Amino acid sequence: MSSITVRYFASLRERLGRSEDIVDAAGLxxxxxxxKRVCAEPLPANSLVAINQEYASIDSLVRAGDEVAFFPPVxxx
Amino acid sequence: MTTRVQKEHxxxxxxxxxxxxxHAQDWAGRYGATAVFVxxxxxxxxGQSVTGMNLEHYPGMTEGYLEKISAEACAxxxxxxxxxxxxxxxxxxxxPIVLVAVWSAHRDAAFAACRYLIxxxxxxxxxxxxxxRSDGVRWVEExxx
Numbered sequence: 316m317s318s319i320t321v322r323y324f325a326s327l328r329e330r331l332g333r334s335e336d337i338v339d340a341a342g343l344x345x346x347x348x349x350x351k352r353v354c355a356e357p358l359p360a361n362s363l364v365a366i367n368q369e370y371a372s373i374d375s376l377v378r379a380g381d382e383v384a385f386f387p388p389v390x391x392x
Numbered sequence: 393m394t395t396r397v398q399k400e401h402x403x404x405x406x407x408x409x410x411x412x413x414x415h416a417q418d419w420a421g422r423y424g425a426t427a428v429f430v431x432x433x434x435x436x437x438x439g440q441s442v443t444g445m446n447l448e449h450y451p452g453m454t455e456g457y458l459e460k461i462s463a464e465a466c467a468x469x470x471x472x473x474x475x476x477x478x479x480x481x482x483x484x485x486x487x488p489i490v491l492v493a494v495w496s497a498h499r500d501a502a503f504a505a506c507r508y509l510i511x512x513x514x515x516x517x518x519x520x521x522x523x524x525r526s527d528g529v530r531w532v533e534e535x536x537x
Binding site: 322324325326361367368369370374384386387388389390391 | 431447448449450452453456462478484489490510512514516517518519520521522531533534535
């Protein structure tokens with residue numbers, strides 16, 4: 316598997332107009348690189364990120380086969 | 393330690409009763425304290441009337457974090473058991489959104505663990521509320537309290 320699955324939720328999903336992208340992992344080192352690949356605009360400042368369904372940071376390293384998610388602050392409860 | 397994420401309506405008091413009944417033999421005489429938090433959908437927010445809500449979640453990660461948070465509470469306090477139920481999908485005002493219940497020998501642990509569970513759920517479990525109001529549909533931006 317040489318791709319990374321990128322998922323978006325809530326207002327970020329609406330802003331991008333899609334819920335998922337599958338991108339080639341080649342050249343992607345960290346979460347910030349993944350965002351640059353999928354969107355030309357900067358990631359909104361308060362966004363949260365997850366790798367394989369665990370919270371991560373914008374500097375966290377990514378690998379082929381990972382699921383990377385971007386979403387706004389959570390509002391459950 | 394039980395966690396459930398579901399689209400269907402639930403009655404928190406019925407859930408409490410059946411959970412306790414299922415553990416009646418194990419728990420007989422062992423708990424002196426039960427602390428419960430039930431969160432329901434208000435029909436107002438920030439001075440606007442709310443006519444409904446849609447709750448989006450991240451399937452898989454949501455369940456993972458509810459379990460993680462429950463395990464943290466069980467590690468931190470002496471608890472007999474915990475029960476967390478959270479809705480997703482469309483909701484109407486008055487409906488319960490979340491149930492957090494904790495059984496313990498003593499009230500301090502029960503209150504503290506119940507508070508911990510709901511507070512951590514609100515900041516870490518990946519749910520997003522989208523309100524329908526008189527002036528349109530909007531995403532709730534952050535959990536203030």
